[in-house]
Amino acid sequence: MKKVLLLGIVICSCLAFTTLTFYPIDGYEQTGIKRLLRLELIKKGELKASSSPLPEGAMKSWSEINLNLTTKSSDSVGAFLQVDEAFQKEIGGLFRGLDKSYSLAVLDISDLDSIRYAKRNETAGYQPGSVGKLAVLAGLFKQLALIYPDSWEKRTELLKNKTVKAGVWGLTDEHTIPIYNVEKQTLVKRQVIASDVFSLYEWADHMLSVSNNGAASIVWREVLLMAAFCDEYPNLTEEQADFYFKNTPKKVLTDLGNDVVNLPLRDLGIRSDEWRLGSFFTRGANTYVGDKGGSIGTPIGLMKFLIQLEQGKVVDEKSSLEMKRLMYMTDRRIRYAQSPVLKDAAVYFKSGSLYKCDRSNGQVCGKYMGNVQNFMNSVIIVEHPDNCTYMVVLMTNVLRKNSASDHMYLASAIDKVIRK
Numbered sequence: 001m002k003k004v005l006l007l008g009i010v011i012c013s014c015l016a017f018t019t020l021t022f023y024p025i026d027g028y029e030q031t032g033i034k035r036l037l038r039l040e041l042i043k044k045g046e047l048k049a050s051s052s053p054l055p056e057g058a059m060k061s062w063s064e065i066n067l068n069l070t071t072k073s074s075d076s077v078g079a080f081l082q083v084d085e086a087f088q089k090e091i092g093g094l095f096r097g098l099d100k101s102y103s104l105a106v107l108d109i110s111d112l113d114s115i116r117y118a119k120r121n122e123t124a125g126y127q128p129g130s131v132g133k134l135a136v137l138a139g140l141f142k143q144l145a146l147i148y149p150d151s152w153e154k155r156t157e158l159l160k161n162k163t164v165k166a167g168v169w170g171l172t173d174e175h176t177i178p179i180y181n182v183e184k185q186t187l188v189k190r191q192v193i194a195s196d197v198f199s200l201y202e203w204a205d206h207m208l209s210v211s212n213n214g215a216a217s218i219v220w221r222e223v224l225l226m227a228a229f230c231d232e233y234p235n236l237t238e239e240q241a242d243f244y245f246k247n248t249p250k251k252v253l254t255d256l257g258n259d260v261v262n263l264p265l266r267d268l269g270i271r272s273d274e275w276r277l278g279s280f281f282t283r284g285a286n287t288y289v290g291d292k293g294g295s296i297g298t299p300i301g302l303m304k305f306l307i308q309l310e311q312g313k314v315v316d317e318k319s320s321l322e323m324k325r326l327m328y329m330t331d332r333r334i335r336y337a338q339s340p341v342l343k344d345a346a347v348y349f350k351s352g353s354l355y356k357c358d359r360s361n362g363q364v365c366g367k368y369m370g371n372v373q374n375f376m377n378s379v380i381i382v383e384h385p386d387n388c389t390y391m392v393v394l395m396t397n398v399l400r401k402n403s404a405s406d407h408m409y410l411a412s413a414i415d416k417v418i419r420k
Helices: 034-044 085-093 129-147 152-161 200-209 213-235 238-247 250-267 299-311 317-327 404-419
Strands: 004-006 009-012 103-108 116-120 163-165 176-181 186-191 197-199 346-358 373-383 389-397
Touching (some): 034 176, 085 404, 103 404, 129 152, 129 250, 129 299, 129 346, 129 373, 152 317, 200 213, 200 317, 213 250, 299 373, 317 346, 389 404
Antiparallel strands (some): 009 346, 103 116, 346 373, 373 389
16 A cells, blocks of 8 residues: 555555546535535536546436345345355356456345355455555444444534544545535646645545545544544544644554454454455555554455445444445446446446566566556446346456456456346
């Protein structure tokens, strides 16, 4: 998650993409996320779009997004992970000739009376990249529930009305965020700067919509502060937060920061060797918190998360639904989600990558084409208009090749198998 330059060996972390936007575009009133107002005005024809029209699958409204497995909320995760042999054979055939760096978990929930599961190297560990931001999101909603255990309205009010400043935590990410001026109806895209102030909802949206690393570290910081100050957090000032970070031992901050994003995963039965976060997403955050335990993700760990999200069991049902809304893609799709067969489908998507190059021996290496490491991960829920619904976690580490085309090809092939 960090950039490191060491004697001819370059590690490049490409965890964010400037072309993605999420959350239903009619969600401005509920969230105060100003970017959504612009999309809603474009949809209504009141504002001219500066890019291609949104695909049909991106047009679901706030109220149309639902959880798919609440009627099976009492079922164990293991009950969903029983391999369907016929399905397994068909999915396995798609990987014929490919090496073991392709790992997969896929769950077809189109027919709740006949759920189908298939897998491939599902326990293999990968650097999760930006997929790890879903753990930060879960940590956020966990702390909100602890502060306001009896009021969903107060939780969302805090997300909408609590504003925080970026500070050094948001720095060193080269990727931009969209900043929409409601009065002037102008959109600017630029990097996060230390003086930026946004609501918790908007920082969370920046973390997911454009996968901004600075926004992810800021949200993670606020989750840490929620755990430290509990019911005092809503009134916590910037000065009080700064004092806390400057006067608390780094080890204490590191341990607490690690717990707030990892313990919610453990609560879901996701083991530390299946999914964990070990470091913040920006160098600026390391002024105050250190790394601990390393980061890893596996298809089985992420699939366990998606299943329980759809069951309404990630924190609680309302939190799970809100997290799913924040994952909803409403702009140009990339990698797995870019498959043409998904054009009319609603997709809830997170992608992440990390590549490492060693040019000391003259080997060819480039962006998303690492010759030492070349992780690319896709996590997606697909909902077709005809109720064909499924979830996929695809993780790869194919050296010297941009795997985006492989992810898109496999998306089309998997969709074909499921729809057959």
